[in-house]
Amino acid sequence: MPQKPIEWGKKKNDVREYVDLLGNLTLVSKKINGSIGNKPLKEKIKEFEKTKLVINEELIKQWKSTDYKWTEEEIRERQRRLAEYAYDVVWKFV
Numbered sequence: 001m002p003q004k005p006i007e008w009g010k011k012k013n014d015v016r017e018y019v020d021l022l023g024n025l026t027l028v029s030k031k032i033n034g035s036i037g038n039k040p041l042k043e044k045i046k047e048f049e050k051t052k053l054v055i056n057e058e059l060i061k062q063w064k065s066t067d068y069k070w071t072e073e074e075i076r077e078r079q080r081r082l083a084e085y086a087y088d089v090v091w092k093f094v
Helices: 030-036 041-049 054-065 072-093
Strands: none
Touching: 030 041, 041 054, 054 072
């Protein structure tokens, strides 16, 4: 979900509760981030694939498996999975 969701048929107030959640964020270079802007998911995928990061590969699989559905529900569920992974794998390792 982009910061400016107007091209997605939403207003800022519609997404305010979840647009900045961890589940809506991923890792990309500044160059890629600038090039994808508010584009639809199908167009963003080409750029995300260039990162070769597992976190983005999983995100792409999720988008494709849900026919590019990306709503508050998907964002919150992804956030839950990321938090679970961080707790179970990353922080338990330390």
